[in-house]
Amino acid sequence: MDHAPHLGAHSTTSTRVVDVLVPVALNQTYSYRVPRGMELVAGDVVGVALGPREVLAVVWGENANPDPRLHNRLKDVAEKLDVPPLKGELRSLVDWVANYTLSSRGMVLRMCLRMGEHLGPERVRLGVRLVGAPPQRMTPARRRVVAVLSDHLLHGKSETAHEAGVSTGVIDGLVDEGTLTTEPMPNAPPPSPPDPSYAQPEFSREQRTAVDTMRALAASGSFHVALLDGVTGSGKTEVYFEAVAEIIRRRKQALILMPEIALTGQFLDRFSQRFGVRPIEWHSELTPRTRARNWAAISAGDAPVVVGARSALFLPYANLGLIVVDEEHDQSYKQDDGVHYHARDMAVVRGHIAKIPVVLASATPSVETEVNARKNRYQRVVLPRRFGGATMPHIEAIDLRREAPPRGRFISPHLAQEIQNAIERREQALLFLNRRGYAPLTLCRACGHRFACTICDAWLVDHRFRQRLVCHHCGFSMPRPHICPHCAAEESLVAVGPGVERLQEEAASLFPNARTMVLSSDLITSIETMRSELNEIAQGRVDIIIGTQLVAKGHHFPRLNLVGVVDADLGLGNGDPRAAERTWQLLNQVIGRAGRDQGRGVGYMQTHQPEHPVMKALIACDREAFYASEIEARERTGYPPFGRLASLIISAGDRATAEGYARKLAGSAPREEQVLLLGPAEAPLAVIKGRYRFRLLLKSARGFDLSDYLRHWLAVAPKTTGNLKLEVDVDPQSFL
Ligand code: ADP
Numbered sequence: 146m147d148h149a150p151h152l153g154a155h156s157t158t159s160t161r162v163v164d165v166l167v168p169v170a171l172n173q174t175y176s177y178r179v180p181r182g183m184e185l186v187a188g189d190v191v192g193v194a195l196g197p198r199e200v201l202a203v204v205w206g207e208n209a210n211p212d213p214r215l216h217n218r219l220k221d222v223a224e225k226l227d228v229p230p231l232k233g234e235l236r237s238l239v240d241w242v243a244n245y246t247l248s249s250r251g252m253v254l255r256m257c258l259r260m261g262e263h264l265g266p267e268r269v270r271l272g273v274r275l276v277g278a279p280p281q282r283m284t285p286a287r288r289r290v291v292a293v294l295s296d297h298l299l300h301g302k303s304e305t306a307h308e309a310g311v312s313t314g315v316i317d318g319l320v321d322e323g324t325l326t327t328e329p330m331p332n333a334p335p336p337s338p339p340d341p342s343y344a345q346p347e348f349s350r351e352q353r354t355a356v357d358t359m360r361a362l363a364a365s366g367s368f369h370v371a372l373l374d375g376v377t378g379s380g381k382t383e384v385y386f387e388a389v390a391e392i393i394r395r396r397k398q399a400l401i402l403m404p405e406i407a408l409t410g411q412f413l414d415r416f417s418q419r420f421g422v423r424p425i426e427w428h429s430e431l432t433p434r435t436r437a438r439n440w441a442a443i444s445a446g447d448a449p450v451v452v453g454a455r456s457a458l459f460l461p462y463a464n465l466g467l468i469v470v471d472e473e474h475d476q477s478y479k480q481d482d483g484v485h486y487h488a489r490d491m492a493v494v495r496g497h498i499a500k501i502p503v504v505l506a507s508a509t510p511s512v513e514t515e516v517n518a519r520k521n522r523y524q525r526v527v528l529p530r531r532f533g534g535a536t537m538p539h540i541e542a543i544d545l546r547r548e549a550p551p552r553g554r555f556i557s558p559h560l561a562q563e564i565q566n567a568i569e570r571r572e573q574a575l576l577f578l579n580r581r582g583y584a585p586l587t588l589c590r591a592c593g594h595r596f597a598c599t600i601c602d603a604w605l606v607d608h609r610f611r612q613r614l615v616c617h618h619c620g621f622s623m624p625r626p627h628i629c630p631h632c633a634a635e636e637s638l639v640a641v642g643p644g645v646e647r648l649q650e651e652a653a654s655l656f657p658n659a660r661t662m663v664l665s666s667d668l669i670t671s672i673e674t675m676r677s678e679l680n681e682i683a684q685g686r687v688d689i690i691i692g693t694q695l696v697a698k699g700h701h702f703p704r705l706n707l708v709g710v711v712d713a714d715l716g717l718g719n720g721d722p723r724a725a726e727r728t729w730q731l732l733n734q735v736i737g738r739a740g741r742d743q744g745r746g747v748g749y750m751q752t753h754q755p756e757h758p759v760m761k762a763l764i765a766c767d768r769e770a771f772y773a774s775e776i777e778a779r780e781r782t783g784y785p786p787f788g789r790l791a792s793l794i795i796s797a798g799d800r801a802t803a804e805g806y807a808r809k810l811a812g813s814a815p816r817e818e819q820v821l822l823l824g825p826a827e828a829p830l831a832v833i834k835g836r837y838r839f840r841l842l843l844k845s846a847r848g849f850d851l852s853d854y855l856r857h858w859l860a861v862a863p864k865t866t867g868n869l870k871l872e873v874d875v876d877p878q879s880f881l
Pocket residue numbers: 346347348349352375376377378379380381382383384532701
């Protein structure tokens with residue numbers, strides 16, 4: 146527990162006043178009086194009246210000198226919640242992140258308080274039971290409730306309402322009528338804690354060195370960052386589990402951050418094979434009840450290990466001792482709406498504030514992390530080889546200029562032959578294409594009309610499974626018409642280019658006896674369905690997997706030995722400063738799915754530019770060549786981590802307003818030698834949801850405080866009025 150001092154002296158006769166932070170889009174705190182008899186410390190979660198409502202808030206500090214004239218007008222803190230106070234380290238993190246990202250402190254605090262509607266472990270949950278005769282007045286809603294409760298057992302009240310599709314008011318009505326009773330629900334027994342000695346594997350000699358370092362790191366109990374740098378399949382997970390085990394033994398908490406999509410059953414199963422139980426999870430799909438229970442367990446210190454998506458970084462751990470960021474290079478760690486933060490970077494910040502070790506794991510570290518390791522700011526822990534004698538996949542380019550697929554097809558004869566061979570060997574093949582849907586563009590053969598979104602600057606993507614043309618930016622969709630809306634020609638529409646659905650069609654015609662499965666985020670309705678589909682694949686019930694980047698992350702398919710990258714050039718050359726890095730990471734990850742068990746993996750990359758440095762580095766498996774050339778380029782151009790970037794994104798309902806404001810904003814920038822201001826320029830995605838977008842890019846030296854500069858600038862900049870919107874993105878990952 147935190148040793149938060151009790152705030153203020155109680156000697157004076159006047160009432161204490163505290164400043165509280167409310168989890169809404171506000172930066173400032175508000176003052177409230179502390180009613181006599183209420184014990185409050187900094188970090189306590191309280192309820193306060195704000196306007197007409199009572200809202201949740203957190204005591205941020207003592208107001209030592211409240212203005213006596215205001216004093217009598219202040220309201221009292223209404224209630225104190227029965228949860229442990231947010232520790233100083235978490236409050237500091239909130240202040241730090243808000244300051245760095247230029248978000249309001251309230252919005253950052255909100256990420257710490259996502260415990261759902263149910264607060265606190267002690268709050269008694271009410272259940273309902275069917276006891277009496279049916280009510281006098283029966284309605285369809287009441288009938289459904291009675292049906293749900295027909296077993297006469299105790300059911301959760303809100304679950305019953307949910308199941309019957311009624312409001313809880315309907316249930317209250319039935320309680321008043323005597324048809325139902327309410328009784329407290331017995332608390333679910335706490336899950337048994339993970340056992341650090343449950344099933345420790347035998348480590349190889351190379352792994353043992355890394356394991357020793359991991360254990361020492363966890364035992365050190367001080368701030369220290371290690372890069373666990375090992376090829377795919379080298380045992381990084383098994384190795385960082387040893388750091389986690391050490392933390393459990395020391396009765397502290399460990400947080401494992403993962404890209405949301407990698408939080409699969411496979412990972413949770415591996416965890417329980419090692420520690421005997423599943424860990425506590427934290428991601429967007431938890432039910433409110435589980436969310437509340439997990440939040441309470443985490444803040445009470447009853448959750449030794451938490452595995453979560455990026456938002457788990459802001460939970461109120463009672464005794465956090467270690468943060469692991471798995472797949473640290475993953476793009477999804479950056480949140481691009483609300484608070485624009487990068488969870489990997491903020492994990493390092495939290496580690497620094499809390500004085501605890503941080504492990505970053507990746508087979509393809511971000512250039513930032515790689516540079517930190519080269520400069521010895523991070524300790525590099527290397528696993529150079531795959532575990533158990535499996536070798537790295539062999540990578541070959543298929544030069545599309547010489548071995549083109551037939552017209553209207555996307556799988557070259559060479560790749561098709563290799564897939565055929567794999568199927569005959571009863572192995573699996575993966576066709577990778579980072580494009581959802583059937584085709585990225587639909588046009589009319591008669592008049593050339595192209596289907597575009599009416600409110601975005603984007604083509605409509607043909608989705609055959611859903612039978613609609615869909616905008617990937619705003620979600621707009623329409624049925625695929627039979628007649629061209631422009632020239633009224635019939636049956637004249639053609640699909641241009643491939644998406645995964647179209648590849649499946651091609652695979653089915655090339656390999657009529659093979660079982661195919663498409664894995665793409667729009668076809669996956671929940672983490673649960675994805676878990677079961679991945680399981681099907683792992684069990685070998687699929688011959689050809691066709692997937693978007695969803696399949697690239699962390700999965701282990703024992704019978705998969707061939708990966709075909711349908712369009713290796715897709716991510717290159719779109720003007721994104723991170724295009725080379727992303728392509729390198731993505732293709733390494735996806736080809737790394739091959740040959741993890743038997744070590745006969747091979748990756749084929751269909752490309753028009755086999756001589757591109759990224760392709761060459763991939764083919765030669767030359768990690769060093771890639772990082773050397775990329776680091777050199779960043780250094781030369783002053784891009785991160787050798788310089789700093791921030792984006793300002795201006796949008797409005799019409800183009801002239803957005804552009805006009807962007808120009809005025811640029812004109813108001815304080816002069817500063819160390820800052821280069823680029824733009825305003827129309828954004829590559831010029832219109833989204835009917836909003837016209839312009840961008841400004843700021844570039845500064847590495848040591849310059851760009852956040853501070855932005856704060857001073859925005860204080861004097863012309864205000865946004867009407868429907869103008871200004872978003873600030875420090876350390877942008879996306880430049881669209
Ligand atoms: P990475 O995270 O580096 O891709 P994993 O930790 O997933 O690698 O390991 C790859 C495979 O090898 C997994 O199936 C894992 O269980 C197995 N493995 C790794 N190290 C060991 C070990 N020491 N003993 C047994 N199996 C291991």
